[in-house]
Amino acid sequence: MAPGNDDLVALIDGRLPANEVRDIVSRPKEQDRFQRVLEILQARTGWTDRILMPLSEHLYIVQKGAERIVRCDCGHEFGDYRCNWKLRAHILVRDDLESLEQIYPGLSAPNPELGELREFICPDCASLLKVESVPCGYPVIFDALPDLDGFYREWLGTPLPDSGEFRDLTPEVLGDWGRTTA
Amino acid sequence: MDHVNAGTIAVGAGQEEARGIGSDGMTLRQMLKRSRQAYEATGCYRGITNPCVLQRDPVRAELFHTRLLSALIAGREKTRMISASPYVREVSELAIGIYTPEGDNIAQSTGIQAHSRSMGEALQWMIEQDWEGRVGIAPGDLFWFNECSIAGMHPADVYDILPIFWQGELVAWVVTVIMEMDIGAITPGCMPVPNIERATDGIRFAGEKVGSRDQLRHDIHLKCELSFDMSDVFLLDRKGAIAANIHIRGEVEKMIGEFGLDYFKSAGGELIEMERRNQLARLRRMTVPGRYRNVGVFEYFMKDQPLTWLAARKDVIRVAPVETRIETSGRVTIDLEGAGEWGWHSCNATPSGMWGCLSISLVQTLSCDGRANLGSLLPFDLELPRNSIFNPQDTRPLAQANIWATTIESFGVWLTSLSQAYYMRGFREEMLGFRSAFAIAMAGYDQYGVRRPMVSGTVGTIGAAASAVRDGLSPGGAVPVPHVDVGNVEIWEQFMPYLDLSRRLNPYSVGPGKYRSGLSMPTISLIFGGRDITGGALLAGGTYNILPNLGLGGGYPGAKLVRAVVRNTNAMELIAEGKPLPAQLGHPAHPDFASMLKGDIWLPHHVPEPFELQTGDVVVDANGAAGGYGDPLEREPGRILRDLEDGSTTVDIAERIHGAVCHQREDDGCWEIDAAATSALREQHRKDRKARAVPVHDWWQGVRQRLARREFHPLIAEMYGSSMAMSPAFADEFRAFWALPATWTPEVK
Numbered sequence: 001m002a003p004g005n006d007d008l009v010a011l012i013d014g015r016l017p018a019n020e021v022r023d024i025v026s027r028p029k030e031q032d033r034f035q036r037v038l039e040i041l042q043a044r045t046g047w048t049d050r051i052l053m054p055l056s057e058h059l060y061i062v063q064k065g066a067e068r069i070v071r072c073d074c075g076h077e078f079g080d081y082r083c084n085w086k087l088r089a090h091i092l093v094r095d096d097l098e099s100l101e102q103i104y105p106g107l108s109a110p111n112p113e114l115g116e117l118r119e120f121i122c123p124d125c126a127s128l129l130k131v132e133s134v135p136c137g138y139p140v141i142f143d144a145l146p147d148l149d150g151f152y153r154e155w156l157g158t159p160l161p162d163s164g165e166f167r168d169l170t171p172e173v174l175g176d177w178g179r180t181t182a
Numbered sequence: 183m184d185h186v187n188a189g190t191i192a193v194g195a196g197q198e199e200a201r202g203i204g205s206d207g208m209t210l211r212q213m214l215k216r217s218r219q220a221y222e223a224t225g226c227y228r229g230i231t232n233p234c235v236l237q238r239d240p241v242r243a244e245l246f247h248t249r250l251l252s253a254l255i256a257g258r259e260k261t262r263m264i265s266a267s268p269y270v271r272e273v274s275e276l277a278i279g280i281y282t283p284e285g286d287n288i289a290q291s292t293g294i295q296a297h298s299r300s301m302g303e304a305l306q307w308m309i310e311q312d313w314e315g316r317v318g319i320a321p322g323d324l325f326w327f328n329e330c331s332i333a334g335m336h337p338a339d340v341y342d343i344l345p346i347f348w349q350g351e352l353v354a355w356v357v358t359v360i361m362e363m364d365i366g367a368i369t370p371g372c373m374p375v376p377n378i379e380r381a382t383d384g385i386r387f388a389g390e391k392v393g394s395r396d397q398l399r400h401d402i403h404l405k406c407e408l409s410f411d412m413s414d415v416f417l418l419d420r421k422g423a424i425a426a427n428i429h430i431r432g433e434v435e436k437m438i439g440e441f442g443l444d445y446f447k448s449a450g451g452e453l454i455e456m457e458r459r460n461q462l463a464r465l466r467r468m469t470v471p472g473r474y475r476n477v478g479v480f481e482y483f484m485k486d487q488p489l490t491w492l493a494a495r496k497d498v499i500r501v502a503p504v505e506t507r508i509e510t511s512g513r514v515t516i517d518l519e520g521a522g523e524w525g526w527h528s529c530n531a532t533p534s535g536m537w538g539c540l541s542i543s544l545v546q547t548l549s550c551d552g553r554a555n556l557g558s559l560l561p562f563d564l565e566l567p568r569n570s571i572f573n574p575q576d577t578r579p580l581a582q583a584n585i586w587a588t589t590i591e592s593f594g595v596w597l598t599s600l601s602q603a604y605y606m607r608g609f610r611e612e613m614l615g616f617r618s619a620f621a622i623a624m625a626g627y628d629q630y631g632v633r634r635p636m637v638s639g640t641v642g643t644i645g646a647a648a649s650a651v652r653d654g655l656s657p658g659g660a661v662p663v664p665h666v667d668v669g670n671v672e673i674w675e676q677f678m679p680y681l682d683l684s685r686r687l688n689p690y691s692v693g694p695g696k697y698r699s700g701l702s703m704p705t706i707s708l709i710f711g712g713r714d715i716t717g718g719a720l721l722a723g724g725t726y727n728i729l730p731n732l733g734l735g736g737g738y739p740g741a742k743l744v745r746a747v748v749r750n751t752n753a754m755e756l757i758a759e760g761k762p763l764p765a766q767l768g769h770p771a772h773p774d775f776a777s778m779l780k781g782d783i784w785l786p787h788h789v790p791e792p793f794e795l796q797t798g799d800v801v802v803d804a805n806g807a808a809g810g811y812g813d814p815l816e817r818e819p820g821r822i823l824r825d826l827e828d829g830s831t832t833v834d835i836a837e838r839i840h841g842a843v844c845h846q847r848e849d850d851g852c853w854e855i856d857a858a859a860t861s862a863l864r865e866q867h868r869k870d871r872k873a874r875a876v877p878v879h880d881w882w883q884g885v886r887q888r889l890a891r892r893e894f895h896p897l898i899a900e901m902y903g904s905s906m907a908m909s910p911a912f913a914d915e916f917r918a919f920w921a922l923p924a925t926w927t928p929e930v931k
Contacts, residue, residue: 037608
């Protein structure tokens with residue numbers, strides 16, 4: 001049995017008791033979960049632009065005119081979803097012991113000579129959107145590039161209008177950055 | 183059963199070989215070849231395009247599967263009653279699988295389910311090597327296998343293999359795996375780190391026929407007695423496994439009597455094909471097609487190990503981009519292009535080990551309904567670059583005691599990508615994540631005066647990752663041990679020369695977030711009794727200095743492992759005086775072991791060289807937990823309050839990380855959170871963030887300038903150099919990301 005709307009809202013809000021979460025985990029997965037979650041999120045944001053997919057706690061892919069962009073729930077926009085949104089975020093890097101020990105005190109801190117923590121921040125609302133832990137110098141990770149058109153067309157059976165090419169646009173932005181820098 | 187006509191396939195009954203022990207007089211090798219060709223031709227297991235035997239009568243099919251599964255689980259429990267090892271009796275480090283004649287897994291018991299595919303790989307290697315013709319396979323024959331250059335997770339996991347016959351035809355195999363505490367490896371332990379060559383791993387069996395008529399050969403018995411310090415434990419484990427296998431054979435014979443031979447043979451194959459279809463359906467129901475990326479880091483410190491081949495004494499770090507591509511067909515490719523080169527240490531993964539870790543990851547999420555078998559894995563492809571740490575060109579000369587170290591680290595980060603896909607699809611309660619772990623292995627004279635290896639079973643006490651709807655489980659986040667049963671400490675204290683001082687969860691281990699990870703449970707051991715004890719690492723992970731990238735949605739990864747060895751302590755005096763001993767880690771900046779004990783503190787990394795231990799020494803292993811979810815400043819005050827009250831967090835963490843202002847009432851000791859002050863402090867934290875954060879573009883420019891000047895730690899430079907030499911694609915993408923010239927390479931000192 002699929003969770004009712006109240007239960008789904010409570011689940012999204014983290015208010016559902018652990019035993020009820022477990023019940024949902026144990027049940028067969030409902031076919032329309034994606035659409036039901038999307039309806040709840042759409043109502044919450046109050047946006048007229050259609051949410052196409054939630055990306056993380058504050059980020060959504062939305063249809064804005066002919067574009068599909070990543071938008072924070074505060075309204076800040078990060079551009080085409082096919083380009084890594086992190087490039088248009090702000091960043092705090094913990095690459096010394098003092099800053100790492102603010103999170104991991106004393107012996108529990110990682111070694112800043114070898115690795116670093118990158119905190120990607122929304123430039124408007126200052127929400128912490130993603131924390132990356134990587135070796136020093138590792139390229140910024142593009143966590144998820146969904147095949148939106150393939151998903152809507154072949155898995156949901158409701159194709160999106162104006163389908164776009166499924167490819168990573170990040171290298172193009174980086175190319176621009178490189179040319180500007182050079 | 184509809185399948186591709188055998189007549190269309192090159193190898194059929196009697197075409198190549200003499201009458202065999204398989205179906206319709208085929209040899210097992212013919213059956214295997216036919217099955218593989220049918221899969222290639224149709225994409226369906228064994229060419230079963232219409233699994234009609236199961237579908238014709240679903241109730242009968244359910245009964246069939248349940249009978250099979252209950253036989254396996256009952257067999258597993260039987261083993262636990264016979265075995266002497268705490269690893270079996272306390273921690274249940276075993277599993278049993280039943281296989282088709284071709285060596286494909288039909289069903290498996292609970293337990294260390296990493297082996298469902300690799301036990302089949304062992305069978306298929308034997309089949310391909312013509313065990314049937316050259317060694318002989320008869321009813322009641324017993325075979326052993328732990329040759330990890332062919333299949334397996336590490337040599338300590340020993341497979342007991344029994345063929346099942348019905349009226350002269352081999353109709354199935356049953357295989358039991360048990361992790362052994364002693365496999366004859368060098369000191370210390372059964373998974374020693376200071377070893378690089380295969381002989382130092384201990385004894386390996388490559389499908390050797392070790393018995394017949396359900397009895398072990400006398401010479402094999404004697405060989406075990408001569409080879410192992412703990413031959414009694416090894417042989418009792420074997421007896422437990424053989425008893426389980428015989429039990430399952432009996433159950434299979436009963437089932438064939440009830441269901442009929444044709445049903446048994448058809449249903450076994452159809453269970454695999456049905457699971458393949460169901461797995462594809464689950465992937466399409468629960469995920470989103472697309473490309474997902476994460477990174478795995480692996481630190482192998484061998485420079486100070488007492489290796490006799492001096493060329494291998496060096497520290498290396500390896501990095502591996504972990505890319506997952508989910509196609510609209512539902513098929514999944516996990517691609518490790520860009521992984522660095524393999525090395526002379528015991529931690530290289532193998533394709534078999536990687537499939538094993540995928541298998542045990544899947545049974546804890548997508549395939550958690552008890553029907554996991556080979557079909558669960560058929561929708562997956564693993565791309566493991568040749569000569570990388572995942573796929574060394576020739577594993578035969580290599581020690582392989584710590585394959586887990588690399589495989590677990592890889593799938594910990596892979597599960598984070600899978601969780602991202604669950605979130606995007608709306609199944610945020612399905613998000614899960616695990617963390618690798620470390621402990622200490624020992625060898626020496628135990629408290630009874632017996633010299634032997636000693637490995638404790640507490641490595642699985644890791645806090646699991648948070649999801650987007652709740653905190654992670656404490657401690658429930660170790661990939662290789664889904665049941666996370668650390669056993670009774672009183673039993674371990676009988677088995678090991680130590681007293682366990684801690685069963686208290688560590689609030690400083692967590693990955694903070696709106697929802698935090700679970701808490702890990704430190705091990706604090708007071709060495710007590712025994713003599714001439716050598717300690718060393720037990721590796722169930724690879725990352726130490728660099729935290730694994732396990733946070734989601736703004737959550738942080740868990741903390742670094744805190745490891746300490748305190749020697750020449752006053753612990754025995756404190757006991758005599760009735761004074762307290764450190765029973766928790768305490769604050770990592772001034773831990774209890776430092777403030778409560780006098781002694782010499784040594785803080786070894788995750789791969790320490792062997793070290794001496796004696797009565798009164800204290801060993802601390804406080805593993806970090808997995809990742810948190812969401813911005814820690816958004817954690818509900820009510821959750822913080824509950825954590826304060828049950829000791830899952832501290833006032834220090836609450837204020838520093840969550841921006842919560844709390845205080846403890848003097849009258850009743852209860853905690854309170856000041857809502858207005860909390861709101862103000864959180865706002866201040868956000869303002870501070872905003873003031874300090876810079877556009878990524880600005881930061882990028884600074885980093886690329888440092889890279890252009892090659893301002894790397896030498897280990898990191900060598901790491902990138904290895905990946906770039908292995909993979910032109912990685913090198914191109916790395917240079918392109920940082921806009922570095924095409925000729926740029928990291929400086930390797």
